[in-house]
Amino acid sequence: MHWVTYDAGSGARLxxxxxxxxxxxxxxxxxxxxxxxxxxxxxxxGASARANPTEMRRLDEVRLLAPIPTPPSVRDGLCFLEHLRGCYRALGRTEELHPAWSQTPAFYFGNPAAVLGPHDDVPIAPGSQWFDFELEVAAVIGRPGRDLRPEDAETHIAGYTFFNDWTARDHQMRDMAQGIGMGKSKDSAITLGPALVTADELEPYRREGRLDVEVTAHVNDREIARGSLALADWSFGELLAFVSRGTELRPGDVIASGTVPGGCLLEHLDTDDPAAFTGWLEAGDVVSLRSPVLGGTRQLVCPSPAPVLLRTGY
Incomplete structure (x- = not known):
């Protein structure tokens, strides 16, 4: 089943x-x-919607919202270590990944209030000149659990949807320097949608514990990245097991995969100086994530108001 939350002019409806x-x-x-x-x-x-819907609408008559417009919580993992290596290479870093990256999946907490629908305009993070997208897929928790085991954690997943944690890379430099996690670099926008595709729909794509689902990212209809969830170093089962360690996963929680390798502009830097890179997103750009299984998002990047500055000038 493909569940959508939509507005046909009279408010949100499932x-x-x-x-x-x-x-x-x-x-x-x-x-x-x-x-x-x-x-x-x-x-x-689902049976009720098919047999006795309250209303029926053509898709082009409605505005799609995020499947869960305000999730109870949002966590974004980093399950593709090749994405991290790609970022290192782009920034001229030659060191090997720290062993910690291969010991447990990494994740950070996102901002549920920043969730956007699959076709909503995306304001550039205030003050950012290095605005980026991320090609990811998220699992939505269907039933609660804690201290899950990797081998059966995925039975707690209701379904999957695209996830794009728009990133201000220049703000991220400051976040990383402060060293307490992601702050304003990841705070402005998260796209979910277009639909929650129930987990059973993806089972035919399962290969050796991974989902062999192809996804692509385009900017202004130019393909930037193409990859598969099967490339993940950490499976969704392993990610959920670690995330649930000592805490409760709740229905509706959103747990994202991290970026498919190549699926952000940072990995495509063509200069040693990120400030000189001409490929960062600008107002007027259109970003699309696509998949034959999950559907597609298409969003216009737009300007945002200037930030209210602190006494330090930042």
Missing amino acids: GLLDGEVVSGLDREVTLLSLLGDGGERLAEA
């Missing part, structure tokens, strides 16, 4: 997407309200 038709449910039904029991409520709602 619907089942079948081709180019959305079958809507009652307004009080949300995707979050259907999670938590292992899939029974989702299955019942």
